[in-house]
Amino acid sequence: MNMNAQLRWRKFVSNFMLTMTGLCALVAVSVLFFILGYLVYHGGTSINWDFFTKLPAPVGENGGGMANAILGSAKLLLLATLFGVPIGFFGAIYLAEFSSSKIAFVVRYAADLLNGVPSIVIGIFAYSLAVHPFKHFSTYAGGFALGVMMIPITLRSTEEFLLGVPRTLREGAMALGASKWKTIATVIVPAAYRGILTAILLAFARVAGETAPLLFTALGNRFWSNGWNEPTASLPVMIYNYALSPFEDWHRQAWAAGLVLLALILIINIVARAILSRGISVPRA
Amino acid sequence: MATTSTTVPSAGPVVGSRSFLSRLREGDEIARLITFLFAASVVLITLLIVYELWQGSVLPRHKFGFAFFRTSVWDPNFEQFGALPFIFGTLVTSAVALFIAVPLGIGAAIFLAELAPARLSDALEFFIDLLAAVPSVIYGLLGIFIVVPVMRDVIQPALKNSLGFIPLFKGPAFGIGFLTAGVVLAIMVIPYIISVSREILLSVPRDQREAALALGSTRWESTWKVVVPFARTGIMGSIFLALARALGETMAVTMVIGNTPAIAASLFSPGDSIASVIANQFTEATGELYTQSLIELGLVLFLLTFILNGLARLLIVVTSQRGGAARA
Numbered sequence: 257m258n259m260n261a262q263l264r265w266r267k268f269v270s271n272f273m274l275t276m277t278g279l280c281a282l283v284a285v286s287v288l289f290f291i292l293g294y295l296v297y298h299g300g301t302s303i304n305w306d307f308f309t310k311l312p313a314p315v316g317e318n319g320g321g322m323a324n325a326i327l328g329s330a331k332l333l334l335l336a337t338l339f340g341v342p343i344g345f346f347g348a349i350y351l352a353e354f355s356s357s358k359i360a361f362v363v364r365y366a367a368d369l370l371n372g373v374p375s376i377v378i379g380i381f382a383y384s385l386a387v388h389p390f391k392h393f394s395t396y397a398g399g400f401a402l403g404v405m406m407i408p409i410t411l412r413s414t415e416e417f418l419l420g421v422p423r424t425l426r427e428g429a430m431a432l433g434a435s436k437w438k439t440i441a442t443v444i445v446p447a448a449y450r451g452i453l454t455a456i457l458l459a460f461a462r463v464a465g466e467t468a469p470l471l472f473t474a475l476g477n478r479f480w481s482n483g484w485n486e487p488t489a490s491l492p493v494m495i496y497n498y499a500l501s502p503f504e505d506w507h508r509q510a511w512a513a514g515l516v517l518l519a520l521i522l523i524i525n526i527v528a529r530a531i532l533s534r535g536i537s538v539p540r541a
Numbered sequence: 542m543a544t545t546s547t548t549v550p551s552a553g554p555v556v557g558s559r560s561f562l563s564r565l566r567e568g569d570e571i572a573r574l575i576t577f578l579f580a581a582s583v584v585l586i587t588l589l590i591v592y593e594l595w596q597g598s599v600l601p602r603h604k605f606g607f608a609f610f611r612t613s614v615w616d617p618n619f620e621q622f623g624a625l626p627f628i629f630g631t632l633v634t635s636a637v638a639l640f641i642a643v644p645l646g647i648g649a650a651i652f653l654a655e656l657a658p659a660r661l662s663d664a665l666e667f668f669i670d671l672l673a674a675v676p677s678v679i680y681g682l683l684g685i686f687i688v689v690p691v692m693r694d695v696i697q698p699a700l701k702n703s704l705g706f707i708p709l710f711k712g713p714a715f716g717i718g719f720l721t722a723g724v725v726l727a728i729m730v731i732p733y734i735i736s737v738s739r740e741i742l743l744s745v746p747r748d749q750r751e752a753a754l755a756l757g758s759t760r761w762e763s764t765w766k767v768v769v770p771f772a773r774t775g776i777m778g779s780i781f782l783a784l785a786r787a788l789g790e791t792m793a794v795t796m797v798i799g800n801t802p803a804i805a806a807s808l809f810s811p812g813d814s815i816a817s818v819i820a821n822q823f824t825e826a827t828g829e830l831y832t833q834s835l836i837e838l839g840l841v842l843f844l845l846t847f848i849l850n851g852l853a854r855l856l857i858v859v860t861s862q863r864g865g866a867a868r869a
Contacts, residue, residue: 266759266762267759269759269761270759270760270761270762271761273761273765274652274656274760274761274764276648277648277649277651277652277655277656278652278656278657279648280644280645280646280647280648280649280651280652281648281649281652281653281657281665281735283645283649284645284646284649284669284672284731284732284735285665285668285669287672287728287731288668288669288671288672291672291675291679291683294683294687295679295683342579343579343582343583344583345579346575346576346579346580347576347579347580347582347583349576350573350576350577350579350580351580353576354572354573354576354577355577355580359580362584363580363581363583363584366583366584366586366587366588367583367587368850368854369587369847369850370583370586370587370590372785372846372847372850373590373789373843373846373847374788374789374790374791374816374842374843374846375789375791376789376791376816376819376820376839376842377590377594377789377839377842377843378590379819379823380593380594380597380819380823380835380836380839381589381590381593381594383823384593384597384836385589385593404586407583407586408583411583435567435568435569436567436569436572437567437568437569437571437572438567438568440572461674462674464676465675465676465677465678465679466676467676467677467678467791467792468677468791468792468816468820471820471823471824472823472824475824492676492678492792495678495679495682496678496681496792496796499681499682499685499686499796500685500796507686510682511682514678514679514682517676517678517679518675518676518679521674521675521676522671522674525670525671525674526671529667
């Protein structure tokens with residue numbers, strides 16, 4: 257009888273605790289749906305054509321849009337990609353194909369360290385390197401800051417996908433008399449291209465929403481930026497400034513900008529995963 | 542058949558047997574050199590960050606020494622810079638975040654790894670990965686317009702009425718402050734905890750579970766007394782990873798913490814953190830000492846996250862290797 261009661265108690269505890277873990281998962285996932293839902297609702301009712309085509313209205317006036325911030329973000333991300341992706345990509349080729357294990361360890365360690373550096377610290381770094389010496393904020397500096405953040409993500413995942421290419425492919429190419437770099441360029445990289453593309457897209461999505469590194473590099477701009485050497489507006493910084501402002505209409509536009517930014521990032525993430533999962537691909541580590 | 546190794550692409554070990562000249566002609570050495578420069582630049586950039594932070598904070602390091610970390614006056618007008626309130630704010634908000642996120646995140650990870658059918662688990666993991674991709678400024682936006690009002694009108698009054706005798710929950714409820722920043726941080730780091738812990742739990746060998754069940758334990762007992770202890774170090778790693786993120790998080794915290802340097806017993810009090818003070822004051826900092834004090838705060842943040850990330854990675858590697866070894 258006592259045994260039975262104890263067994264029942266243990267079973268009750270088991271079911272209770274397992275239900276609790278399910279509840280935890282439910283809470284965590286429902287937060288996502290809540291966030292998405294609230295943002296889509298608020299952003300969706302706030303967004304209009306002006307948002308994409310007009311400059312910000314003067315302080316206190318209603319209306320206007322964020323056309324300059326959209327263009328600014330595009331320019332910053334272009335610069336970041338041009339700077340960060342080649343370093344990550346070719347660095348990964350060196351690690352996977354040429355490097356001795358000691359050098360590879362050092363480079364990997366540096367990349368992991370770089371990946372963990374808080375984004376605000378990257379901002380300070382870009383400021384001391386690309387703003388302070390020139391005495392003015394610029395689009396270049398912002399792009400540089402974001403580019404630095406793209407390097408470790410691109411490097412580490414590209415390397416993993418390169419290492420995942422079957423040995424037999426390499427040996428086949430070499431047996432046909434191809435030199436090493438020819439093997440890499442015509443066999444190994446094409447075999448891993450899905451993975452590499454995914455890595456680049458995820459790195460891109462990661463920095464697309466970064467705000468802290470832009471605060472004192474690209475700064476912000478209420479007008480069109482007059483060139484790459486000028487400060488520029490960007491969507492994340494606009495969200496930050498508008499959300500903290502006292503104006504109702506700016507809050508509305510912050511929501512709209514949030515929706516546009518989140519949609520961009522989630523779409524890139526989903527596309528990246530779809531590319532990876534379609535067809536044969538290298539095993540994910 | 543040519544006999545020189547210059548014309549025959551290696552019969553033996555694939556690379557080593559060809560002469561340097563032939564590899565140069567075929568472009569291998571050039572490719573190696575070029576890719577090496579790119580790889581080396583990663584190391585260079587990392588070293589340069591450390592150098593710039595160190596070099597950029599010479600003045601306050603010499604002027605204040607360790608007093609920088611012990612004093613709590615932050616007054617740019619009189620060139621007095623003490624970092625204690627910011628360090629306090631960073632630690633308190635991170636502690637609140639972990640207090641909420643750890644039980645919730647590990648609970649959810651246990652559900653996904655042990656209980657949920659594989660398809661449901663993978664589908665939920667997909668959503669959780671997306672949650673991890675949401676930029677922090679959007680969490681800040683939601684923090685200002687959802688979390689702050691809810692904290693001010695519902696949660697803080699409720700805490701005050703029930704637990705108000707504890708100093709932690711005393712004082713006026715502004716909505717903004719340490720507690721709110723901690724809650725927003727918790728929402729941000731939960732996906733990381735779930736994602737890494739789930740991966741670690743899934744790497745625990747099947748025999749461990751089966752042995753426990755065969756001995757008559759219930760499903761929960763096998764999970765809690767066998768699987769979780771097996772994965773303990775890795776789960777600790779995921780918590781350190783989350784802590785490193787929480788310490789360095791800037792935008793979401795800056796938007797809800799209140800931006801007043803303060804050391805207060807009450808979690809309802811507005812405060813400031815290392816990252817948020819840098820974000821707020823860096824562009825308007827006038828004078829070398831002011832700017833350099835902010836850079837020194839950046840150095841502190843860098844070192845904190847460096848240590849935590851290193852520990853986290855070590856713990857995760859150790860656990861997954863143990864799981865792998867036991868499986869083999």
